[in-house]
Structures are given as C-alpha cells and as structure tokens.
Amino acid sequence: MTERPTTRRRILDAARRLFNAQGYSETTISQIADAAGIAHGNVWYHFRTKTDIVDALKAELAEALAERRAIGSQGRDLADEYVTSVLVGMQHQGDYRFVLRDALQFRSDEKEIDAALAEDHRTLRRLVRRLDEEEFFRRDLPVDLEELTRSLFIVARYWSDHVQDHEGRDEITWDDQVRGLRHHLGVLRPWLTAAARRAIDDAAEGAIQRLARASPA
Amino acid sequence: MTERPTTRRRILDAARRLFNAQGYSETTISQIADAAGIAHGNVWYHFRTKTDIVDALKAELAEALAERRAIGSQGRDLADEYVTSVLVGMQHQGDYRFVLRDALQFRSDEKEIDAALAEDHRTLRRLVRRLDEEEFFRRDLPVDLEELTRSLFIVARYWSDHVQDHEGRDEITWDDQVRGLRHHLGVLRPWLTAAARRAIDDAAEGAIQRLARASPA
C-alpha cells in the first residue's frame, strides 16, 4: 500500500526534476509548487529559501553516496565492489545531476569545491588502487593510475550531462545509466588482464541485473 | 601597437568571460557593461537582447570550429592532424564552454541539439576511423570504435567543465588544456600499437609547442 508522500517529499521530488530539466535559476518556486500541487507560499513553510531546497537535495545525495560506500564494502569481491560502486554512483549523480552542473549558480560565497564530489573522486581512486594491488592491470602496459582514475571519473561524472546535452533528454533512465557504465568500463578494459576483464564483465552483468529498477522518476 | 578594441568586441569578451565564470543567467547585463567599461543601457545599442549576445558568441565558436576543420586537413600526417584537431577543439570549447554548459538556459524553443556540438562529434568519429584504417590500433584487442569515440569525446568536451568544477578555476589556461589533451590521449593510448603510440606522442609534443599561446582570456 503506497501512501501519499509527504508534502516535503513532493516538493523535493518536483524541485529535483525541474532543476535537472531546466537548471536551477530557470526554475521558480512557483513552478515547483505547481508541480507539487501546492500553493507557492506553502513551499516557504517547508523551506525558507530556495537554496534550502538545494541544501536538502544535496544532503540526500551525500547520504546516498555515503550509503553506497558502506554497501560497497560488504564482503563481495573487488570486481563486484568496483562495478557496484560506479553504477550506483552514476545513478545518484544522474538523479541529482543539477547539484553538480549548476554548482556555480548557487552563489557559493566561497569557492567551495563540492565535498561530495571530492569524496567521490577519492572513493574511485581507492578502488582503482585496489585493482592495481590485486593485479587486475596488465604488466606489459605502464599505467598512470592517477590519470586513469581521473579519466574514469570524468566519464562517470559527466555521462548524464552528456546524454542530456547530446540527446536532448530531460530524464535520465536506467538504460542510460547502463550505457554509461559500459562506456566507463570501455575506458578501463584495455588496461586489464584477460582474467580481470572477464571478472569485471561478469560483475557488471550481475550488478545490472541486481540493481535494475526504475530511477526515482 | 595594439589598438583599443571596438565596443562590440569588448562586450562580447566581457560577456564570454562572465558567462564562463558565473553562468548565463547569473550574469547581469549591468555586469557585462561594467566589465566592458560602458553604460549598461548602452549594451542595448549593440545587442537588442541578452540572447543576441549568446548568438553572436555561438557564431564565433561555430566559425572557430569550422576554421579548425579546414586547418586540420592541411596535408600533415594523421597523428598530427588528430592531435591538432583535439587540442584546438578543446581550446575553443574551453573558451566558450558556457555555450554548451548553459545550453538549456537559453530557452531554446525547440530542443535543438547544438549543431556545433554534433558536428564536433562527427569530426572526431571521422578521425578515429582513419586511425583504424591506417592501422594505429592494436590487432590483439577488439575495439568498439563507436564507444571509444564517445568516451574520447566526453573527456575532451567536459574537461574544461571538470577543471572548473573540481579545481574551482574560473579561467581555463593553456596548461589546463594541455593537461586535458594528455588525459584524452591516455584514454586512447592503450588501444594503440607501440608505433602509433610514439607517433601520437611525438605529434602531441609538436602540437603543444606549435600552438602554445595565451587563451583569449
């Protein structure tokens, strides 16, 4: 029995969708209120300012990413952990992509680099290092781990922006995310040993099966 | 003896810089006027609407990219052509990155995918195919050209956004572009034969030397 979501929840969902589709500053509080089916003034009751909404969504994203990190290390093997981490991360970054895309519109007083973003980069770097330690990488090809990490990060991070820019899509679907994962792995693959390739590919298929679910609309 | 640039030019430069740094909708006509050293109401004389400024900058970018394509195929060898094309493209995309980043704020009536963007993707695809034809790629590694192209495209396209997001930089320098090229080539390199690797690396060094110059900052 699905209950009618709370007003606060409806505001956040409407805001997230609109921010993703139109950008932060092009979205008015009234539009959010309309989409949530309530009166403009009532948004104020739940969130005093427009940035309060952003902050709440940012917090949701941060929490989701933190949760992922916890889940990630639940005793599965490394390939699975890596793939799961990337896929879940892409999903969250897709759902909340405006947080990163419009970061410079939030009138950040100081030029704070987004904490979640940085943490995410670190997580990826840690996983790549463990891949190296567990000898996933070919010996015949000298790899610059730092550079590779960054390239992998970029592909994962900007994939949803790319889909939106390039294909004119407003909503990023689960299929889009899966395609993004394949691209990501495509960048990683040539560096891997044959065995590692198989392990990663198998893990990817497994993760895609396991995680398949609708994006939060 | 450098002459004082025309007012129209000063408006465009100021606008480009501000749009890049703060985003389109966070930038005020008055800010542009101040940066250009003229009265705010006077901007109107040169550009009737704010989007007229964007259109003019878009046209500049399109022209620059078209010019690059012409230059690109001037009888040099393929490695050089590839590297030059990517590097020059990154430079232009860095200088005008707001055009792509804020595309969805320009109230495009229809969801037109930016023509320049698409053309750019095609150019890259063509070059990658020629790399394949001229046997730059290793035979022992099956490569999906379409997928690789897209990954390469993403790294080049979003590199400047990444630098700005991740390092809080407002101006993208020549050094940033060079770093971007290296990342781009890092994605390409594992697929290449040893000979191709050397050819590309040499071409990269050459192009970097040749093109080194200040961004139009």
Place this chain on the structure above:
Amino acid sequence: MTERPTTRRRILDAARRLFNAQGYSETTISQIADAAGIAHGNVWYHFRTKTDIVDALKAELAEALAERRAIGSQGRDLADEYVTSVLVGMQHQGDYRFVLRDALQFRSDEKEIDAALAEDHRTLRRLVRRLDEEEFFRRDLPVDLEELTRSLFIVARYWSDHVQDHEGRDEITWDDQVRGLRHHLGVLRPWLTAAARRAIDDAAEGAIQRLARASPA
C-alpha cells in the same frame, strides 16, 4: 457600513481614473499601485500585464453596456427608453472613456474596431428607427436616418472627450453628462414633431431625476 473594497477592485478603479485623466501610456504601474495603496510589484499578482488591466476594464464596460440594453427595453414608452439608453450610455462611456480614446495605444494586433463601440452604434440606430416608425419625426422635413444617427452618436460618444479637452476637466461629473444629454437632444429636437419634442423633454427630465447619482468616483 461600507466594507473596504478588494485589492483587485481598488486597482481597477485607480487605473480607470488615471487612464482617463492622463492617458494609458502616460500612466505608470507604480502610479496605479500608489493610488491603490499597495506595492507596485504587487499589481502583478492581480494582473500579469498592463493590458490585462485594460482588458478587465473593457470587460466591465462591455458588461455595463449590455446590461443597459437589457434595462432599456423594460416596457417603458419609447421616449423614455431612448433617453435612458443615451444617458446611461454616456455615463458609461464617460467613466471608461480612455477605452475608446486610447484604443490605438493598446497595440491591438489586428485593427479590430471595438466591438462595444459598434454594438453601441447599432443600438442607437435601432432606437432612431423606432422613433421614425412611431412617427416622432416631422413630415415636412426629409430626414436621412443614417446620417442623423451618426451625428447623434458622435455627440454622445465624444462628449466626455470634449469636456475634458475643452474645459480641462479630469473627472466627468453627473452634471457634465446631463449637459451632454441636452446637447444630444438639441441635435435631435428640430427633426421632431411638437408632440414628440414634449415627450422627449419630459422623458429626459424624468430620467435625469431617476438616474441622478454619483459617478463611480
């Protein structure tokens, strides 16, 4: 006990007064807001654009004129009906005279002749014809009904403009309207039989007594 009128009402009244006195384009939204005793930006809440205010006032006028037509034919004799129709019409046209006077400033996309205006002309023509049918007109003077109607229409229609132009008056009072009626009847009178003259004059006195009331401020 007079209640405080709604804000929307106050805006409309203030706008009507100012439009009449200064003309449409010389009247500022801020002036209207001041006159209505509210903040200027708040007018927007009730009327999105300036022409929305005009449209609302036009609708009021149209409704008033329609109502008059209904009232006009309530079983009184023809003389009374004629006089009442003209007097009430003049009152409304005086109260909303800017609607007609400034019509060409409303940037009407097409050159639509004002519907209310045309309807008004038709109403007058119908009444004049009935005067003819009921033998109000002298037999010894050949009368061009169409021409006479138009002259009568002009005197009634532009009377309030004339008072404003010629006497520098901003508000048209009830007395002004009464004077206008007399002028109007002065144009009609020479064409009438002696009996008709008396009937019209008596009806005029009756109507003036009956309708005497303050203009809507």
Place this chain on the structure above:
Amino acid sequence: MTERPTTRRRILDAARRLFNAQGYSETTISQIADAAGIAHGNVWYHFRTKTDIVDALKAELAEALAERRAIGSQGRDLADEYVTSVLVGMQHQGDYRFVLRDALQFRSDEKEIDAALAEDHRTLRRLVRRLDEEEFFRRDLPVDLEELTRSLFIVARYWSDHVQDHEGRDEITWDDQVRGLRHHLGVLRPWLTAAARRAIDDAAEGAIQRLARASPA
C-alpha cells in the same frame, strides 16, 4: 519640377503621420527618423526634444487655421464663407488630429486648454451668429445658438477621430472630410429656412469642387 523637401520638412511630415496613426507616446524618435530616411541622432540636430517637434506641428496648425480665417472673409457671401471655413478647418484638424487627440500626453505643465482649439470654437460661434443676423434660421423654431454652435463644433472636431476609431482608418482622405462636412451640415440644416438651405448646399458643392485636392498624405 518638385524638389526634394528639406530634412526638417521630412521629419515633420513623418512625425505628423506617425503621431496621427499610432499616437504621440507610442511613436519613437527612431521611427520618425526611419520614416524620414535619416539617422536618429540627426533628428536631434533639427529638434532638440520630442516636444519641439510637436510644437512645430502645432505652430503649423495654428498658422493654417489663422490663414483660413483670413481667406474666409475675402468678400464672398456668408454661406460660402461658413462652408469654406468649416471644410478647411476639418481638413487641418484631420491632418493634425493628434495635436488635439493626444493633447493630454504632452505633459502640459499647466492645464492649458489648447489655444487653437478655443480660437476655432470662437470662429465658429462668430459665423453662427452672423447666420442668425442674416436671417438664415427659421423663425418658427427657437434656437439656442450657443448649444447649436457646440454641437456643430463637436461634429466637426471629432469627425476625423470618429472615422479613425470607427472605420479603423489610419489616413483621413479628402472624401472622409467631405462626408464629415455633410454630417456637419446635416446638424445645421433643420434649423435653416428653405432659402438658407439652398444657399448653404450650393456653397457646399462649390467649396468641395474648389478645394478638392489631395490631403498632405
């Protein structure tokens, strides 16, 4: 051999036409410059402010009306003088109708009633009195000269406005003016003796023939 009119002349003509068609405040100096085929800034050379243009046109109108008065009393008979005066007056008022229509937009500091307007009324009153003195009016109908004068004035004065409002016409033609004269005389006619009627009608035909010419387009 028609010479090219002076720039000053072209500005005045363009301004008059535009003011008549769109109203004073809806007409910009740039529109006038465009219509005159010169640069915006050049209008300033001839007329420092927008109201200077209006003042010049007002002066033209005043001069034309004064001239008419002189012409009017050139030894012709009274009927001819009356008709000529009205017709020429209507022509001028049609050509310069914005002067009267938009009078309240010129931001007249004091509520000066337009001098030309008042003078015109006086001229008409004088003529009507002379009609009375020379026994044009029927004896059997008591006539209020003052009231009649005003009605005649209104029909003549607002005729061109009426044509524009009611028929959506931007330019008032000579035929329109002739129609206006007939309406005007229609108001006068019932008060006249049979002989006077003939005299006035004959004079009207004569004047129409004599004065037929293109309006200053």
Place this chain on the structure above:
DNA sequence: ACTGCCGGGACGTCCCGTTCGT
C-alpha cells in the same frame, strides 16, 4: 548637415521571502 555611438534613466515584468487567516 549628418552619422554612429553613447550615458543615464524609466518602466514593465517577474520573482523571492513573508505574513495572516483558516
């Protein structure tokens, strides 16, 4: 005499943050 360009300012639109009554 004429043009291109400019400075300053006003207005309409639009939105955010807020209050009050229910």
Place this chain on the structure above:
DNA sequence: ACGAACGGGACGTCCCGGCAGT
C-alpha cells in the same frame, strides 16, 4: 499545514537627449 495575498527589489528592455567626428 496550507493558501491567498503582499512588499520590496532586481533585471531586461527601451528610449531620450547628447556628443564627437566627418
């Protein structure tokens, strides 16, 4: 919790008066 209404302010548009250069 919620909705109607409100105050204040900012931005883009638009225009007028004015000047430097030819």
